[in-house]
Amino acid sequence: MSSLIHGFELVREQYISELNTLAQLYRHVQTGAELLSLQNDDENKVFDIIFRTPPTDSTGLPHIMEHAVLCGSRKYPVKEPFVELIKGSLNTFVNAMTSIDNTSYPVASQNVQDLYNLIDVYLDAVFYPSISPYTFMQEGWHYELDSLDGEMTFKGVVFNEMKGAYSSPDNLMSRYGHRALFPDIPYGHDAGGDPVEIPNLTYEQFKRFHETYYHPSNARIVFYGDDDPIERLRLVNEYLQAFTRREVDSEIPLQTPFESPRWIEVPFDVGEEGDGDKKAMLTVNWLLCEGGDAEKTLGLIVLDHILIGTPASPLRKALIDSGLGEDLAGDGLNDGARQLYFGTGLKGMSVQDAGRVERLILDTLNTLAHEGIDPDMVAASMNTVEFDLRENNTGRFPRGIALAYRALATWLYGGDPFVPLQFEAPLAALKARLAAGERYFESLIARYLLDNPHRVTVLLRPDPNVRQEQEAAEKARLAAARAAMSEAELRQVIADTQELKRRQETPDPPEALATIPTLTLDDLDRQCRLIPLQVEMVGQSELLYHDLFTNGILYLDLAFDLHTLPQELLPFISLFGQSLTEMGTESQDFVRLAQRIGQKTGGIGVSTLVSALIDRPGSLARLVVRAKSTVERAQDMLDILRDILLTVRLDNPARFKQIVLENKAQMEAALAPGGHMIAGTRLGAHFNEAGWLGEQIGGISYLFFLRQLVEQIDRDWPAVLARLEEIRERVINRDRLLCNVTLDASNWAVVRPMLLTLLDTLPGGGAGEPACWTPEPLPPFEGLTIPARVNYVAKGANLYELGYQLDGSVAVIVNYLRATWLWERVRVQGGAYGGFCTFDRASGLFSYLSYRDPNLLSTLENYDQTADYLLHLDLSQDELVKGIIGAIGRMDAYLLPDAKGYTSMVRYLVGESDELRQRFRDQVLSTTVEDFRAFGAVLVRLNQVGQVVVVGSQEAVEKANAEKGGNWLQITNVL
Numbered sequence: 001m002s003s004l005i006h007g008f009e010l011v012r013e014q015y016i017s018e019l020n021t022l023a024q025l026y027r028h029v030q031t032g033a034e035l036l037s038l039q040n041d042d043e044n045k046v047f048d049i050i051f052r053t054p055p056t057d058s059t060g061l062p063h064i065m066e067h068a069v070l071c072g073s074r075k076y077p078v079k080e081p082f083v084e085l086i087k088g089s090l091n092t093f094v095n096a097m098t099s100i101d102n103t104s105y106p107v108a109s110q111n112v113q114d115l116y117n118l119i120d121v122y123l124d125a126v127f128y129p130s131i132s133p134y135t136f137m138q139e140g141w142h143y144e145l146d147s148l149d150g151e152m153t154f155k156g157v158v159f160n161e162m163k164g165a166y167s168s169p170d171n172l173m174s175r176y177g178h179r180a181l182f183p184d185i186p187y188g189h190d191a192g193g194d195p196v197e198i199p200n201l202t203y204e205q206f207k208r209f210h211e212t213y214y215h216p217s218n219a220r221i222v223f224y225g226d227d228d229p230i231e232r233l234r235l236v237n238e239y240l241q242a243f244t245r246r247e248v249d250s251e252i253p254l255q256t257p258f259e260s261p262r263w264i265e266v267p268f269d270v271g272e273e274g275d276g277d278k279k280a281m282l283t284v285n286w287l288l289c290e291g292g293d294a295e296k297t298l299g300l301i302v303l304d305h306i307l308i309g310t311p312a313s314p315l316r317k318a319l320i321d322s323g324l325g326e327d328l329a330g331d332g333l334n335d336g337a338r339q340l341y342f343g344t345g346l347k348g349m350s351v352q353d354a355g356r357v358e359r360l361i362l363d364t365l366n367t368l369a370h371e372g373i374d375p376d377m378v379a380a381s382m383n384t385v386e387f388d389l390r391e392n393n394t395g396r397f398p399r400g401i402a403l404a405y406r407a408l409a410t411w412l413y414g415g416d417p418f419v420p421l422q423f424e425a426p427l428a429a430l431k432a433r434l435a436a437g438e439r440y441f442e443s444l445i446a447r448y449l450l451d452n453p454h455r456v457t458v459l460l461r462p463d464p465n466v467r468q469e470q471e472a473a474e475k476a477r478l479a480a481a482r483a484a485m486s487e488a489e490l491r492q493v494i495a496d497t498q499e500l501k502r503r504q505e506t507p508d509p510p511e512a513l514a515t516i517p518t519l520t521l522d523d524l525d526r527q528c529r530l531i532p533l534q535v536e537m538v539g540q541s542e543l544l545y546h547d548l549f550t551n552g553i554l555y556l557d558l559a560f561d562l563h564t565l566p567q568e569l570l571p572f573i574s575l576f577g578q579s580l581t582e583m584g585t586e587s588q589d590f591v592r593l594a595q596r597i598g599q600k601t602g603g604i605g606v607s608t609l610v611s612a613l614i615d616r617p618g619s620l621a622r623l624v625v626r627a628k629s630t631v632e633r634a635q636d637m638l639d640i641l642r643d644i645l646l647t648v649r650l651d652n653p654a655r656f657k658q659i660v661l662e663n664k665a666q667m668e669a670a671l672a673p674g675g676h677m678i679a680g681t682r683l684g685a686h687f688n689e690a691g692w693l694g695e696q697i698g699g700i701s702y703l704f705f706l707r708q709l710v711e712q713i714d715r716d717w718p719a720v721l722a723r724l725e726e727i728r729e730r731v732i733n734r735d736r737l738l739c740n741v742t743l744d745a746s747n748w749a750v751v752r753p754m755l756l757t758l759l760d761t762l763p764g765g766g767a768g769e770p771a772c773w774t775p776e777p778l779p780p781f782e783g784l785t786i787p788a789r790v791n792y793v794a795k796g797a798n799l800y801e802l803g804y805q806l807d808g809s810v811a812v813i814v815n816y817l818r819a820t821w822l823w824e825r826v827r828v829q830g831g832a833y834g835g836f837c838t839f840d841r842a843s844g845l846f847s848y849l850s851y852r853d854p855n856l857l858s859t860l861e862n863y864d865q866t867a868d869y870l871l872h873l874d875l876s877q878d879e880l881v882k883g884i885i886g887a888i889g890r891m892d893a894y895l896l897p898d899a900k901g902y903t904s905m906v907r908y909l910v911g912e913s914d915e916l917r918q919r920f921r922d923q924v925l926s927t928t929v930e931d932f933r934a935f936g937a938v939l940v941r942l943n944q945v946g947q948v949v950v951v952g953s954q955e956a957v958e959k960a961n962a963e964k965g966g967n968w969l970q971i972t973n974v975l
Helices: 061-068 081-087 112-127 133-139 157-165 169-181 203-213 229-240 294-308 314-321 351-371 375-391 399-411 424-435 440-450 466-483 487-505 567-582 590-600 631-647 653-670 675-684 689-698 700-715 717-731 745-761 809-819 821-829 857-871 877-891 897-910 914-925 929-945 954-964
Strands: 008-016 021-028 034-039 045-052 091-094 102-109 142-144 153-155 219-225 262-269 280-290 327-334 339-349 455-463 534-538 541-547 553-561 603-612 619-630 737-743 781-785 792-798 834-839 845-851 947-952 970-973
Touching (some): 061 133, 081 112, 081 809, 102 399, 133 142, 133 487, 142 487, 169 455, 280 327, 280 351, 294 375, 375 590, 424 440, 541 745, 541 897, 567 590, 567 631, 567 700, 590 631, 603 631, 603 689, 603 897, 631 745, 675 700, 781 954, 809 914, 821 857, 877 914
Parallel strands (some): 541 737, 781 970
Antiparallel strands (some): 280 455, 534 541, 603 619
């Protein structure tokens, strides 16, 4: 046996050139725990510990345990170590996630000591959690009763979280789809928890689950980044050495294949006023094969992109062109389980068309398998997938966590964790098959889709009575439970309710808080992190350049000014932007254009950028065309940009209507899962031009506009086309254009002349004076009703109008409120899944928001009590330092090169200079307790003048109006 290093033996190691990473797989001899150590030069370091946690029912036990272990432990006996970490850490990621068969606890930081602090708290949490009955009650579920004659209800964070999840039709479709494919194994249960089943869970089952699965013998541990690889082993061994090996039966069995396809129907809440017409959803779902074969998995990933990855993809196009529905439904390929599965279909369809949609999917696949897939589509998808693999761009999500999940695809089921991290060999094998003329993707369709009887068609059928039936069933269940209790048992429920509230309201003692490891102010950088920026004028166009290493990838943003547009054209702007890449050009229809983009670039997308400006009135409003390619293909990318900007064909009413319907369906699908964002966007529209514009192009106003536009396209297409053409004429102009380039200097010297040539081809002159926009006032108190069993509650005001002078201490205060007062009052005590606040330095808008909230008026009361909380806050120096550290951590978020370039562009346009940023940082670092109290005085005025937006059920809004007396919230039915 090889020599041990801190209790670990090296099983194998390999240099993975694709990631520029040395991968080492270790086994802890005493416990059998396996550790994957990935060593490279990434400063965004990652740790993750994963337990295989197969559910045996749908009570949400794995999910509740995920929450509960982070509520105090042996070494850190505070109520919320997780929150204490958020307060005073430089982390770039802290969370925990429940998957269908595992529970993961990842953290990331650019500071090595901060990472070690996070690791120690997390390891103590998972191995030695407190998980008292009161933790179970708070995070899972409990009966809540305040008096013998009071109303008994269900309460619990996960219980309410999953009520919100089950209010989303897309979420329901995903859950029922995968559960139907795996009826005989753990995947047939909902690890997150079905709200109907959650109250069946007992504390004894809860405790036993932790004892069974949260053992090192059932653990897989990942490290990633530039920290010391030997220190990794020492840190983990400090915990593992207290355990001995144990047999943990957590293996995920294989689902027995079906002998014939199946069909299930699930009713879902369409709202009391909904008639259900054109609101059904259908997906056809297949169980494919066991994972582990890298070439086959990569082939299926490419096939997924071929079939549904772009608007030009043949299966997606057939579904949308059919006119049977409004947008694609289903998750596509899922490779996050032991057996891969695939599902797709339509949403926004009639129940009567369910059979037609299913036949269309099967017929289209049959045609593709027998007549062949367009070679250009194959080439585009191959290039897109290859580009994504090589770029490895995970945005703000740490790369190390993404790679940990990739490794789990085999490792979790006893396979080799190195295999999913290497893509060169399987990619070369796929290319060789295609070069030899093999009909590879056609054969995958035939084998895994057409000739595969393990298929389930899921129809989500709208039912206006579902929510009432659910609420009635819950009340009946509570009534039956109450009737079965003796007076003594009811008094015990009251006592438990009171004791839970007492524990929740009792602050952690200082000596307990002192156990949480934290950094000091000396560990913080005093200076802002700078992003290189060069500014020049090229004619009337502004050119921003960022000299950053991008591994040979050109990142280009073309930001066109929207202030050239009259007010009535603004709601069209997002649709116009999407049309640039999805309507085709004079020389290519949209299918050929999409294939060309896929073959020649890493992607071209269009988005809007809207913000208030710093220290000046007005707003930033830009249409941003974002493109990326290898430097070798830069000219190809610029040629495509020229074609879409100058020759886009807007005169296709059928295609444009499809785009409108897709946008409408996507917005409607986002209402339940993203209600807090809907509420926040609407609230912002009450206060400033930027907020109003954001609502016009991405909020409830935009949804209403889309619904009207669908009818107008049919009624008066020439008028719609005229508006689109006017937008093109007014916006695509080099005289109001800003170009933003992120690339290293040597490659920039090659690309710059090409870009200048493109700018010369764009029209100039005639931009004129900016248009004058006059936002219409909104009601100060609004209730936007949707089919949901939870609420999203927002309240806010412009603090600058209330006399507040900007100071960096606001970043500390907002971060502190999120992690203390609002967390404790809205989430812990109120049972919402989230409660937080935000402050926009440019506009002065301070907003409170809640997420999946069972309450409404009591949440607003908690918001209003925030001012008093701050005014009387007795904050220790240690807690103040934590708050400062947490604020700096948010300010110093980890950015990949493309994000650095884009962030610098936004700062430039908004007016946030490096000098302003440094002044703000200095103020953050010098924050005092008096700053908290001064901010509390400002919030007293917000209590009086703040405006409110609630997204929630009709019943909740009407109940709030009844309690307030009259129509306090002006009701608008959204869905």
